[in-house]
Amino acid sequence: MVELERGKADQVRRAGRREWVGLAALVVPMMFILLDNGIIFLALPSLTANLGATSTQTLWIADIYGFFLMAFLVAMGRVGDRVGHRKLLLTGAAAFSVLSLLAAFANTPESLIVLRAALGMAGGAVGPSLFALIRELFPDRRQMATAMSISATAAMVGVSLGPTVGGLLLNRFWPGSVFLIAVPVMLWLLVVGPFVLPETRHRSDQPIDVLSVVLWLMAIVPVVYGLTTVARVGWKPLPLTVMAFGLVVGAVFVTRQRQRSNPLLDMRLFGIRAIGATLAMFLLVGVVQSGNGLVLNQHLQLVEGFSTLTTALWMVLPITVAIGGVHVSTMLAKRTRPAFVLAGGLVIASVGSAVLSQTPAVDGLTTLMVGLCIVMAGTSPVGVLSGQLVMQAAPADQAGSAGSLNGTAGEASSAFGIAIFGSLATAFYSGNVSIPAEVSPADGAVANDSIAHALNLAHGLPAGAAEKLLLAARETFNTAVTNIAALCVVLFLALAVLAFTTLRGVAPIGAKQAEAQQAE
Secondary structure, X not given: OHHHHHHHHHOOOOOOHHHXXXXXXXXXXXXXXXXXXXXXXXXXXXXXXXHOOOHHHHHHHHHHHHHHHHHHHHHHHHHHHHHOHHHHHHHHHHHHHHHHHHHHOOOOHHHHHHHHHHHHHHHHHHHHHHHHHHHHHOOOHXXXXXHHHHHHHHHHHHHHHHHHHHHHHHHHOOHHHHHHHHHHHHHHHHHHHHHHOOOOOOOXXXXXXXXXXXXXXXXXHHHHHHHHHHHHHOOOHHHHHHHHHHHHHHHHHHHHHHHOOOOOOOHHHHHOHHXXXXXXXXXXXXXXXXXXXXXXXXXXXXXXXXXXXXXXHHXXXXXXXXXXXHHHHHHHHOOOOXXXXXXXXXXXXXXXXXXXXXXXXXXXXXXXXXXXXHHHHHHHHHHHHXXXXXXXXXXXXXXXXXXXXXXXXXXXXXXXXXXXXHHHHHHHHOOOOOOOOOOOHHHHHHHOXXXXXHHHHHOXXXXXXXXXXXXXXXXXXXXXXXXXXXXXXXXXXXXXXXXHHHHOOOOOOXXXXXXXXXXX
């Protein structure tokens, strides 16, 4: 009788055609949102020029979407747990469509800033709901793993196609047209979604703590703003003060969550090994990977001399390798413990970083691309397996909150990585350029500040002096890149040890519930 009951418990409904169509309804809009974001940064110069935006307004147009997206992920995840994720997703999709249409025809910088902020809020509603609905569509854990890998693939395709589609649009239409890409795919979701997406069955009956929402916003926005500012101007008093304020409010937020019976963010989620340890590993790997990506993109543009578009097109190759790695790692994690897959991948990433550390300043493209492809192959399991582990371990009535944590960790790792590694690149570069004798001390000080300043300065120098300065600046920046790559070798190995030690008790993806509990 016990075996019979256990067999019934292990019989989980498998997804059919309707569920896979539902997955398409979810991932296609996500792919195009990411594609749209990439295009917007490509279109930013012409977009802001048409609007007559100041440099400060340009920065806000670029950054405010990310600020509000990250700020509202946790709050929207909790809202979805209470009201239903399909309802929240469709509401967010409708808002995103209308706001994108308005942004396409915005005629002042101020209106575009406001619309980008509102788009971030709408995007915050879409992200957590997507993860929660994938879980609802695919109760079979092995099918859920496959669905999550397809979702990760769609995200990478969206990122890689952005520059190509953006170039085509900007050559034929006005800059604001980039916002219109999201409209038809969101309409697709609004039409198809009600028929193929189920409403979440397990909902929280706890009211939402509004004060916690306010505290979360007051904590996360200053921290992200401070990190973004640090990446541009360095560790100056103003961004440090703003970040400190956000961290203090964050401490108040955490204290309130521990005391409330209806917390906005249940801190007990972090006590579940497959959630807390996974998010920590995901955050730390994301910091290293996003920071490393920033420096390598700068190398392609400032040392190799590629345009922004050409640089993005070169990045298609390592992204393609990462897509393959996502599917291979998912198959492996169904057969063995995720800790082995993650740790093995991070060791491979350290090998790629070792290759990158040997990149020469002249004709270094081949070495850089080989090393970067190896790194991307090694880190590819991290994002997709993190999402799978978190969503499978989360309580059913907190699926949205768990999904929002995964998204928040990804956004936070990008902000931290760019700030930290951008500062490291500056530290390795500043003051280390061998200035040619033909360049004045004042100009030499400018060239020693950043490689971008050195390149701008070279345009106004005689040919001989310009060539010497460019060579010296590029060699110095290349040294910064290789030093950071050498540091990443150590960091990836340390993260491999962390992944193995903290997650080795987590069962393979798709293991039956009883087996998973026994493994832990």
